[in-house]
Amino acid sequence: MPHLTLDKVSVHYNGQPAPAVERVSLDVGKGDFVVLVGRSGCGKTSLLNVAAGLVEPAAGLATVGGRPITGPGPNRAVVFQNDALFPWLTARENVAFALRLRGVSADKRARRADELLSLVKLGDAGDKRVWELSGGMRQRVGLARALAAEPEFLLLDEPLGALDALTRERMQTTLIDLWAASKVGVLMVTHGIEEALVLATRIVVLAPAPGHVVRSFETCFGRRYAAGKPIRAIKADPAFAAARAELTDAIFEGEAA
Amino acid sequence: MSVDAYSERAKAKAGETEGFSVPWSRPRPKRTAVSARLVSAITILVLLAAWTVSASLQLVPPVFLPSPAAVWAKFVIVARDGFIDATLLQHVVASLWRVFAALIAAILVGVPVGLAIGISRVGRGVFDPLLEFLRPIPPLAYLPLIIIWFGIGEPSKILVIAIAMLAPVALSTAAGVRGVSRERVDAARSLGATRAQVIRHVILPSALPSILTGLRIALGAGWSTLVAAELVAATRGLGFMIQSAAQFLVTDVVVMGILVIAIIAFALEFVIRRIERVLVPWAGRE
Numbered sequence: 001m002p003h004l005t006l007d008k009v010s011v012h013y014n015g016q017p018a019p020a021v022e023r024v025s026l027d028v029g030k031g032d033f034v035v036l037v038g039r040s041g042c043g044k045t046s047l048l049n050v051a052a053g054l055v056e057p058a059a060g061l062a063t064v065g066g067r068p069i070t071g072p073g074p075n076r077a078v079v080f081q082n083d084a085l086f087p088w089l090t091a092r093e094n095v096a097f098a099l100r101l102r103g104v105s106a107d108k109r110a111r112r113a114d115e116l117l118s119l120v121k122l123g124d125a126g127d128k129r130v131w132e133l134s135g136g137m138r139q140r141v142g143l144a145r146a147l148a149a150e151p152e153f154l155l156l157d158e159p160l161g162a163l164d165a166l167t168r169e170r171m172q173t174t175l176i177d178l179w180a181a182s183k184v185g186v187l188m189v190t191h192g193i194e195e196a197l198v199l200a201t202r203i204v205v206l207a208p209a210p211g212h213v214v215r216s217f218e219t220c221f222g223r224r225y226a227a228g229k230p231i232r233a234i235k236a237d238p239a240f241a242a243a244r245a246e247l248t249d250a251i252f253e254g255e256a257a
Numbered sequence: 258m259s260v261d262a263y264s265e266r267a268k269a270k271a272g273e274t275e276g277f278s279v280p281w282s283r284p285r286p287k288r289t290a291v292s293a294r295l296v297s298a299i300t301i302l303v304l305l306a307a308w309t310v311s312a313s314l315q316l317v318p319p320v321f322l323p324s325p326a327a328v329w330a331k332f333v334i335v336a337r338d339g340f341i342d343a344t345l346l347q348h349v350v351a352s353l354w355r356v357f358a359a360l361i362a363a364i365l366v367g368v369p370v371g372l373a374i375g376i377s378r379v380g381r382g383v384f385d386p387l388l389e390f391l392r393p394i395p396p397l398a399y400l401p402l403i404i405i406w407f408g409i410g411e412p413s414k415i416l417v418i419a420i421a422m423l424a425p426v427a428l429s430t431a432a433g434v435r436g437v438s439r440e441r442v443d444a445a446r447s448l449g450a451t452r453a454q455v456i457r458h459v460i461l462p463s464a465l466p467s468i469l470t471g472l473r474i475a476l477g478a479g480w481s482t483l484v485a486a487e488l489v490a491a492t493r494g495l496g497f498m499i500q501s502a503a504q505f506l507v508t509d510v511v512v513m514g515i516l517v518i519a520i521i522a523f524a525l526e527f528v529i530r531r532i533e534r535v536l537v538p539w540a541g542r543e
Binding site for chain 2: 052053054071072073074076077078080084086088097100101102129130131142145148155
């Protein structure tokens with residue numbers, strides 16, 4: 001079973017006096033949903049970029065399936081905050097992009113793209129241009145595009161950060177559905193405390209200057225939703241509120257008030 | 258139920274702001290465009306009227322400024338009977354051919370050069386100073402050198418125009434390439450794109466709006482080089498027609514030639530803007 005592993009990874013950007021991240025270890029297994037939270041500047045996105053192969057660690061080792069990560073690869077598809085879709089392509093062509101790169105025939109990839117679009121509940125938007133879609137719909141296309149690469153791991157960099165609250169809530173359940181159906185391992189960065197609780201199987205709390213892990217929580221609210229419990233009922237559960245308070249404390253721990 | 262809610266949203270008015278997401282801005286309503294156009298039309302009419310009045314009052318002798326009627330009459334005559342062994346249409350075709358041959362040459366050289374400047378530091382180091390050197394030199398200055406090197410034939414004329422077009426094409430391409438969003442490139446790489454695939458499938462399409470702007474500027478630069486290019490050993494072409502007319506003080510042909518060049522340049526600009534709208538409908542909406 002492949003694992004995405006960061007072993008005592010440090011990130012130090014050129015020209016910066018201090019490292020952005022110091023000696024952080026993480027492990028994402030297949031079927032895990034690991035969420036990184038923390039205040040600004042704690043290096044969440046840096047770690048995600050290391051896992052993606054977009055940033056090279058200054059020290060430590062990042063591996064996927066036991067092999068060192070040397071660059072980006074389709075086994076670790078990234079979804080960015082600003083969808084990063086290609087506006088010259090239709091929604092369907094965007095989703096089919098990874099397949100086109102691999103030389104899959106045109107009608108085969110169109111069929112697969114349509115399947116993925118209906119999976120993200122955009123079955124009838126295939127012919128739409130990107131700029132005709134709302135923010136939430138664009139993120140759905142971005143997700144479908146990442147899934148088309150048939151990744152073992154999905155790396156989500158605040159994918160819901162630019163969405164309004166209502167759209168965001170709908171997208172959260174979509175994310176759980178996709179994750180539960182595909183059994184990929186997910187590593188996600190978010191600012192949303194509730195979002196982290198709803199989605200994660202494990203929440204890793206980072207603190208800044210330089211970025212390091214302060215706590216790690218195992219949670220199960222996402223699994224409960226996947227098992228059929230309504231999302232509102234989960235959020236109304238006193239256990240959810242308690243977990244939320246504890247997580248908030250952990251995030252702001254040690255911050256000068 | 259969420260599906261219904263979504264399809265509802267898709268039909269919502271464009272330009273509507275959705276939460277935190279960036280609102281798409283649609284093209285501005287026609288109203289302002291029409292009034293600006295009206296002002297332009299009035300300006301042109303006023304200028305034409307002033308021209309007519311000053312010519313009919315003989316404020317300046319016709320050798321310096323022929324009347325609009327005389328220019329129009331000349332236009333009809335030259336269109337029918339020609340001027341210096343060629344009809345107006347033949348002059349126009351000769352010039353257009355040179356400009357478009359030069360444009361194609363400038364695209365074939367300028368786009369790869371711009372790409373090299375935009376994506377590689379070595380490329381920028383090599384080509385940037387060359388372009389900066391070439392850009393400010395007036396065509397009349399390098400014309401003699403090109404004639405010494407390549408003779409007085411058609412290739413020299415095309416080359417003079419192409420050199421003038423090269424810098425705008427290359428620099429616009431480079432600007433477009435440099436403006437490609439980092440996230441878009443990273444997204445493509447994480448989906449498995451090789452370096453060549455990133456260039457072909459992400460960088461070039463992203464830079465296309467900028468490249469087309471470059472072509473528009475280049476066509477303008479090419480047109481304005483036309484007269485210089487047709488200075489030596491041309492037998493046809495609008496620039497040649499104007500110069501020959503000037504030598505014989507046939508001022509009405511000179512003015513007519515200038516107007517024809519202006520009208521063609523205007524038409525080309527219009528066509529390219531149309532092409533932009535078809536090829537890059539997303540420009541300005543992201």
